Amino acid sequence: DGGITQSPKYLFRKEGQNVTLSCEQNLNHDAMYWYRQDPGQGLRLIYYSQIVNDFQKGDIAEGYSVSREKKESFPLTVTSAQKNPTAFYLCASSISRKGEQFFGPGTRLTVL
Amino acid sequence: KNEVEQSPQNLTAQEGEFITINCSYSVGISALHWLQQHPGGGIVSLFMLSSGKKKHGRLIATINIQEKHSSLHITASHPRDSAVYICAVSSAGNQFYFGTGTSLTVIP
Numbered sequence: 001d002g003g004i005t006q007s008p009k010y011l012f013r014k015e016g017q018n019v020t021l022s023c024e025q026n027l028n029h030d031a032m033y034w035y036r037q038d039p040g041q042g043l044r045l046i047y048y049s050q051i052v053n054d055f056q057k058g059d060i061a062e063g064y065s066v067s068r069e070k071k072e073s074f075p076l077t078v079t080s081a082q083k084n085p086t087a088f089y090l091c092a093s094s095i096s097r098k099g100e101q102f103f104g105p106g107t108r109l110t111v112l
Numbered sequence: 113k114n115e116v117e118q119s120p121q122n123l124t125a126q127e128g129e130f131i132t133i134n135c136s137y138s139v140g141i142s143a144l145h146w147l148q149q150h151p152g153g154g155i156v157s158l159f160m161l162s163s164g165k166k167k168h169g170r171l172i173a174t175i176n177i178q179e180k181h182s183s184l185h186i187t188a189s190h191p192r193d194s195a196v197y198i199c200a201v202s203s204a205g206n207q208f209y210f211g212t213g214t215s216l217t218v219i220p
Contacts, residue, residue: 033208042116042198042210088153097206098142103155 003027004104006091011109021076021107023091031097032074036060037088049074050097078109085111115139118199118211125218131186133214135199138180142206146173146184147198149213155198158184189218
């Protein structure tokens with residue numbers, strides 16, 4: 001089945017540790033995105049990538065890093081520099097930057 | 113001010129009722145999206161539209177470009193429709209803006 005997978009669904013980390021969230025898609029989409037969702041707020045864009053080996057900062061990139069070495073994969077690292085990392089993280093992909101986005105199931109990160 | 117505003121924030125309905133969720137936006141758009149988020153968190157795209165009206169089963173989405181307004185209608189609502197409905201727009205500059213969502217609860 002084609003789709004987007006994110007793992008793990010729930011993740012717990014100690015404060016000060018870096019953590020990497022996985023996102024994989026087999027839809028052959030060029031564009032991929034990472035969003036953060038907090039209670040009572042709309043989704044906010046962290047990073048996006050329009051093509052392999054290229055990515056751009058979104059609205060809230062500070063404290064996060066990404067890589068796009070393969071078309072299928074767009075991992076997000078939440079670094080210790082992110083002041084308030086506890087949130088729900090959603091990955092999405094689309095055929096192009098203008099296209100309809102398809103979302104993964106999300107990863108809920110809790111930093112203790 | 114948010115680029116995308118939704119109303120109402122919360123909505124409770126009896127099973128079978130006709131439901132309307134509204135979305136207003138302030139930017140020039142290339143398309144408007146309606147998304148559904150279930151309690152587990154996963155998001156499903158319901159509609160992507162740039163003009164007129166689209167229908168899928170009991171769901172209908174309309175958009176008025178001149179008024180910068182869209183509505184999502186659910187006919188004959190059912191408890192399984194309970195979810196958060198999110199309006200999003202993709203701007204002419206390829207930016208995505210999201211509303212804060214409307215939480216719908218349909219009571220049997």
